[in-house]
Amino acid sequence: MHRSAPRLTRILACAAVPVMLVVAGCSSDSDSTGDKSGSTDASAQSPSAASSPQPAAKPTPSVAPAKYTKLPDACKAITGETVEDLVPEVKNEKGTPGKSSDVDSRGSCAWNGLDDNGVKGSQYRWLDISLLRYESDPSLGSGEQRAQANYTKEVAKVKATEGATSIKTSPAAGVGNESTAVSYGLKKTGEDFKYAAIVTRTENVLITVSYNGAGYAGAKTPTPSDLMDDAVTASKEAVAAVAAANK
Structure with missing residues (x-):
């Protein structure tokens, strides 16, 4: 009974505050891996992390060189x-x-x-x-x-x-x-x-x-x-x- 006293105290304390605060502050027994996955998702959706598609370079048209490069007088x-x-x-x-x-x-x-x-x-x-x-x-x-x-x-x-x-x-x-x-x-x-x-x-x-x-x-x-x-x-x-x- 003495070992469960601290846990019981925390449950009663959380019950006395609004629901929103319970969600935010009373999470000592929840798995911390959920927060890590949430932050990973957020960073993955960040504009800075996503790479923008680059437009394809247009090929430069080529033509045959002119046969004559100068004129006589x-x-x-x-x-x-x-x-x-x-x-x-x-x-x-x-x-x-x-x-x-x-x-x-x-x-x-x-x-x-x-x-x-x-x-x-x-x-x-x-x-x-x-x-x-x-x-x-x-x-x-x-x-x-x-x-x-x-x-x-x-x-x-x-x-x-x-x-x-x-x-x-x-x-x-x-x-x-x-x-x-x-x-x-x-x-x-x-x-x-x-x-x-x-x-x-x-x-x-x-x-x-x-x-x-x-x-x-x-x-x-x-x-x-x-x-x-x-x-x-x-x-x-x-x-x-x-x-x-x-x-």
């Missing part, structure tokens, strides 16, 4: 011999370069001359070339794909020349990877000018050669076919110049 893309042949009495055989902030991506050059024979008539010629290089870009495609997409646009741009008449297009065989010849007429300075333009794609580079002329003071107007033959010659030289600049 546009004024040297057509040989001096061809310039003299196509543009008689050329004013500046070295050509007049166009402005470019990035000569490895774009360039242009132009030549003109007047073979003046007085009352016997005169022949005027203008030759120009433009070069556009496209770099590979993961978000835009490879350099070749970009050049292919813009090739059609360049042809359309030539065909849309303001005031152009009698527009004709045809493939220019044997020039670059793909090439289109565009011929048309244009009235300027009171004379009928004939134009021959060739748009060429060679890998990731676009080349546009434009050659035109007129006869003054009764001189014979050049034929579109003659102009086109000369434009093809200039275009082939430009294609070769691009390849040589990247060796």
